[in-house]
Amino acid sequence: MRGDLRWGTLPGMAADAAARFGDATAVVDGPRRRSFAELVADARRLTAALLASGIEKGDRVAIWGPNRYEWLVAALGTLGAGAAVVPVNTRFKRSEARYILQRSGARVAFTAGEFLGTDYAATLSGLRGDLAGLALVVGLDGAAGADHSLESFARLGEPVQVDQVDARERSIRPEDVCDVLFTSGTTGAPRGVLMTHAQTLRQFSDWCDMAGLVAGDRYLVVNPFFHMFGYKAGCLASLMCGATIIPKAVFDVDDVLRTVAAESVTVLPGPPTIYQSILDHPDRDRFDLSSLRVAVTGAADIPVELIRRLRRELPFRTVIAGYGLTEAGTVTGTAGDDDPDTVATTVGRARPGLEIRIVDDAGAEQPAGSPGEVLVRGYSVTRGYLDDPAGTASTIDAGGWLHTGDLGVLDDRENLRIVGRKKDMFIVGGFNAYPAEIENLLLGHAAVGRVAVIGIPDRRLGEVGMAFVVPAPGAALEPAELIEWAREEMANYKVPRVVEIVEDLPVNAAGKVEKDRLRARASRRGA
Numbered sequence: 001m002r003g004d005l006r007w008g009t010l011p012g013m014a015a016d017a018a019a020r021f022g023d024a025t026a027v028v029d030g031p032r033r034r035s036f037a038e039l040v041a042d043a044r045r046l047t048a049a050l051l052a053s054g055i056e057k058g059d060r061v062a063i064w065g066p067n068r069y070e071w072l073v074a075a076l077g078t079l080g081a082g083a084a085v086v087p088v089n090t091r092f093k094r095s096e097a098r099y100i101l102q103r104s105g106a107r108v109a110f111t112a113g114e115f116l117g118t119d120y121a122a123t124l125s126g127l128r129g130d131l132a133g134l135a136l137v138v139g140l141d142g143a144a145g146a147d148h149s150l151e152s153f154a155r156l157g158e159p160v161q162v163d164q165v166d167a168r169e170r171s172i173r174p175e176d177v178c179d180v181l182f183t184s185g186t187t188g189a190p191r192g193v194l195m196t197h198a199q200t201l202r203q204f205s206d207w208c209d210m211a212g213l214v215a216g217d218r219y220l221v222v223n224p225f226f227h228m229f230g231y232k233a234g235c236l237a238s239l240m241c242g243a244t245i246i247p248k249a250v251f252d253v254d255d256v257l258r259t260v261a262a263e264s265v266t267v268l269p270g271p272p273t274i275y276q277s278i279l280d281h282p283d284r285d286r287f288d289l290s291s292l293r294v295a296v297t298g299a300a301d302i303p304v305e306l307i308r309r310l311r312r313e314l315p316f317r318t319v320i321a322g323y324g325l326t327e328a329g330t331v332t333g334t335a336g337d338d339d340p341d342t343v344a345t346t347v348g349r350a351r352p353g354l355e356i357r358i359v360d361d362a363g364a365e366q367p368a369g370s371p372g373e374v375l376v377r378g379y380s381v382t383r384g385y386l387d388d389p390a391g392t393a394s395t396i397d398a399g400g401w402l403h404t405g406d407l408g409v410l411d412d413r414e415n416l417r418i419v420g421r422k423k424d425m426f427i428v429g430g431f432n433a434y435p436a437e438i439e440n441l442l443l444g445h446a447a448v449g450r451v452a453v454i455g456i457p458d459r460r461l462g463e464v465g466m467a468f469v470v471p472a473p474g475a476a477l478e479p480a481e482l483i484e485w486a487r488e489e490m491a492n493y494k495v496p497r498v499v500e501i502v503e504d505l506p507v508n509a510a511g512k513v514e515k516d517r518l519r520a521r522a523s524r525r526g527a
Helices: 003-007 010-021 036-052 069-080 094-104 120-130 150-155 162-171 197-211 228-241 253-263 272-279 304-313 340-345 389-395 435-442 479-489 515-524
Strands: 025-029 032-035 060-064 084-087 108-111 136-139 177-183 191-196 218-221 244-247 294-298 318-325 329-333 354-359 372-378 402-410 416-421 426-428 431-433 448-458 462-471 498-501
Touching: 003 010, 003 197, 010 036, 010 069, 010 162, 010 197, 010 228, 025 036, 025 069, 032 036, 036 069, 036 150, 036 162, 060 069, 060 094, 069 084, 069 108, 069 150, 069 162, 069 228, 069 244, 084 094, 094 120, 094 177, 108 120, 120 136, 136 150, 177 197, 191 197, 197 228, 197 318, 197 329, 218 228, 218 253, 228 244, 228 329, 253 272, 272 294, 272 304, 304 318, 304 340, 318 340, 329 354, 354 402, 426 448, 426 462, 431 435, 435 448, 435 462, 435 479, 448 515, 462 479, 462 515, 479 498
Parallel strands: 025 244, 060 084, 060 108, 084 177, 108 136, 218 244, 294 318, 462 498
Antiparallel strands: 025 032, 177 191, 318 329, 354 372, 372 402, 402 416, 426 431, 448 462
């Protein structure tokens, strides 16, 4: 049964999970084991605290921290209050986080202490003067500088009665916005994608069907919670189906192999680089990986041999690939009985309730085998961008078709193959990187006058960024210096791995940088 018709809202789904699965283990986070009943009870305590803090339906609550039990509790607590979850990328630096918090108008931020060299709580403390709407900062892990620890914040809700929490949950409607996930566009400015409870429930109950997720599965979530793949296809899908969530804050192949063996992991989705690392591990045979059943990948070009090796060398019985984007969720997927070539070279067929068209620049539909822009229509297409009607109108046309900016081809079986990225996006180890956004960040360096960023091939990550930089007048700039500066100013996957100092950038008559010429130049120099 469709998730939206079965549960209506995400709090309704969580309550049903607690009732159906009760004492079964919902989350394994290191030594901690929490049942479905305990998870939902912990979330309701935070809902009560949010109500006591004045959070109203439709408010927004940010979560900035790595994959861990408390992240999920904060998200479910926020949803129970009728507020929208605003995940913040853990790779973000100060200016990037400030933009998301300002743009979303988040009233509360749940955050962690130090992770990946950034102290999130300390960063937020330094930003408070710029964030007039941010009333409270709550530490997920006892982070110094927060207004409350998670426990002290939860105690604020003790005067709130159970029937008040119930009443707030009942007031939530399926069409209410449940989250705002920020994604970057060609403008370089991240835009907040609005999704509703009904859309999320319908799509990710369908995702459970696509992947074959069932009660009792043990799901190792290495995809970050701030991303749709980790949060929705990971955590929320597991709650719907009664699977155990095993979060990993960072991907370490040795740790993953140990965890698969120790926890009898059955479901392990991720980008191709994760599977490649496992297959190439010299001591792989020392670990008992016999429990592995489901692999779900995508987000990058996949070598056919990788899919063959997954089926030949590991015990996966289901190996599928899919295509999705923040504005529409998971749009396509292959099937468990598709051959390795189909899984590796296509992203499968449109999921139920969704349509795909391939059009040329004039909007004319392209026949099978001819490339064009991928358009998507159906129930999962975003309601729009937050406070950005112009951006929404430029992306979703009058017929309801979402213009993805991706270039694709449909074959005779209606399998979609992604052949390029109209918006010049490139993918670094599974993370979408957008040149315009990176260029805007690099222009924050005083010695950078003009800059153009392209994606270049990389054996380990698939693609990485290369920046062509024209120094500001009178400025001297060394490539290594700019790369080091960038590591402090932006998420690591956005940092260009190669910088070339140039006198000028090639432009056309309209003044637009001709990136094809830059790609040819990069190819000639062996980048």
